Amino acid sequence: GAWNAHPLARRACHKAVNIRMIDPVTFQVKLLTTRETINEVPYSRAFFELFEGAIYLHQARPHRIVTLDLNTHEAWAHPLPRCDYITAARNHTDVDVVSRRETTLDGLVSTGVVKVTRTVWGYRKVHKRTGRLLSLHEFSLPALEFETRATWIDLPPEALAELDSLGKDHLAAIHALNHALLVVAPLFVLCDRSDLNTEHAYPYQRRPRPPRVIVFDARPGGLGVADQLFRRFHDVLRQTLSVLASCPCRADSGCPACLHHQA
Numbered sequence: 001g002a003w004n005a006h007p008l009a010r011r012a013c014h015k016a017v018n019i020r021m022i023d024p025v026t027f028q029v030k031l032l033t034t035r036e037t038i039n040e041v042p043y044s045r046a047f048f049e050l051f052e053g054a055i056y057l058h059q060a061r062p063h064r065i066v067t068l069d070l071n072t073h074e075a076w077a078h079p080l081p082r083c084d085y086i087t088a089a090r091n092h093t094d095v096d097v098v099s100r101r102e103t104t105l106d107g108l109v110s111t112g113v114v115k116v117t118r119t120v121w122g123y124r125k126v127h128k129r130t131g132r133l134l135s136l137h138e139f140s141l142p143a144l145e146f147e148t149r150a151t152w153i154d155l156p157p158e159a160l161a162e163l164d165s166l167g168k169d170h171l172a173a174i175h176a177l178n179h180a181l182l183v184v185a186p187l188f189v190l191c192d193r194s195d196l197n198t199e200h201a202y203p204y205q206r207r208p209r210p211p212r213v214i215v216f217d218a219r220p221g222g223l224g225v226a227d228q229l230f231r232r233f234h235d236v237l238r239q240t241l242s243v244l245a246s247c248p249c250r251a252d253s254g255c256p257a258c259l260h261h262q263a
Contacts, residue, residue, distance in 0.1 A: 027073045029056065032066060041075070044219070047120040047141050048089045050075040054123065055087045070142070085134055090122040095199040095214055098147060102230065111230035114150040114216055116197075119143045149222030151230040152214035160211055174211060175200060177240070179259040181215050184240045189228045194218060196225055 025043040027050055030036065038058050041049055046068070049056060054065040056077055063077035094117045101112040122138035155174070163170040178198035185196055197218040199209070217223040229236060247258035 025073060027068075027075050029058070029063075029075045029077055031063075032076050032078050038063075038077070043073075044144065044146075046073075046075070047118075047144060048091065051089065051120060051123060051139065051141065053087065053137060053139075054089075055080075055083055055085065084128050085125050086128050088124045088126060089120050090124060090136070090138075091118060091120040093118045093197070093199055094209065095150065095212075095216060097150075097152070104230075104233070109151060109153055109230060109233045111149070111151045111227060113147055114152075114214075115145065115147050116216060117143050117145050146220035148217045148220060149224070149226045150214055150216035151226045151233055152212050155211040155213065170211065174213060176259055177213055178215070180240045180244060181213070181236065183259065184236055184243060185215060185225070185229055187239060188232050188236055189225050191223070191225045195223055 026040040027043065027046040028037045029039040029041060029050065031038060050065050050068050052065055052068050056063045056065055056075075058077075062080045062083035064080055064083075065075050066078050067074075067076040069075070096115045096117070098113040098115050100110050103110045120141050122136065124136055125134040126132070127134055155170075160170045163173055178200070182193070182196055182198055185191065186193065195218055196215050198215050199212065215226060215229060217226050243258050247255065249255040249258065
């Protein structure tokens with residue numbers, strides 16, 4: 001027999017499919033002056049870009065976010081003629097293993113499901129031209145939580161002890177290695193830089209976190225990128241070591257050339 005499409009599928013379904021984002025919930029950015037909707041931001045990015053006081057750029061024009069309504073999923077913006085500063089969210093990300101699905105034969109690398117908890121708790125106001133810190137602000141927003149796929153290495157105590165004996169801060173080293181993995185990953189797996197993320201360990205954190213090198217899919221449910229990296233993670237580590245060793249900074253402090261981040 002022949003296959004026939006359901007009557008509902010004969011409509012222009014493509015018009016209802018958003019190809020810009022995959023988040024099921026979005027925030028509408030609206031102008032206070034005209035009540036016009038100028039953009040939509042995925043829920044996973046809204047707290048980082050649309051917090052109250054944020055400078056939001058739309059078509060290169062600055063807008064100050066006045067209100068973020070979590071019930072109606074609307075952010076109300078006031079257009080500015082000019083603005084000499086930018087804002088950056090202050091946040092932290094905790095990644096906890098939910099289930100370990102597979103481990104390499106040497107027991108070094110694991111892959112599985114993780115729970116990601118991202119908390120945005122304030123923002124920095126930075127002068128656009130000089131980069132000078134103008135002020136720090138704090139606020140309270142609910143945490144963003146989702147489960148996704150990840151690949152990781154649980155670092156043994158002896159490795160941390162060796163780093164400490166060399167006078168190196170092992171938290172800073174983990175932070176740097178995580179960033180370096182994000183830089184190298186697209187060489188082995190077809191993905192965009194924004195498809196992956198990591199846990200940001202740093203020397204001054206007060207939250208107890210397990211010493212872990214980890215990369216995870218940046219979207220709820222996973223994208224398959226971390227799973228593919230698991231198959232080639234030893235190659236990824238070797239390439240990461242090569243990038244760090246060949247950088248002019250000698251991997252002493254990290255730089256935008258090797259980490260795309262100042263560690």
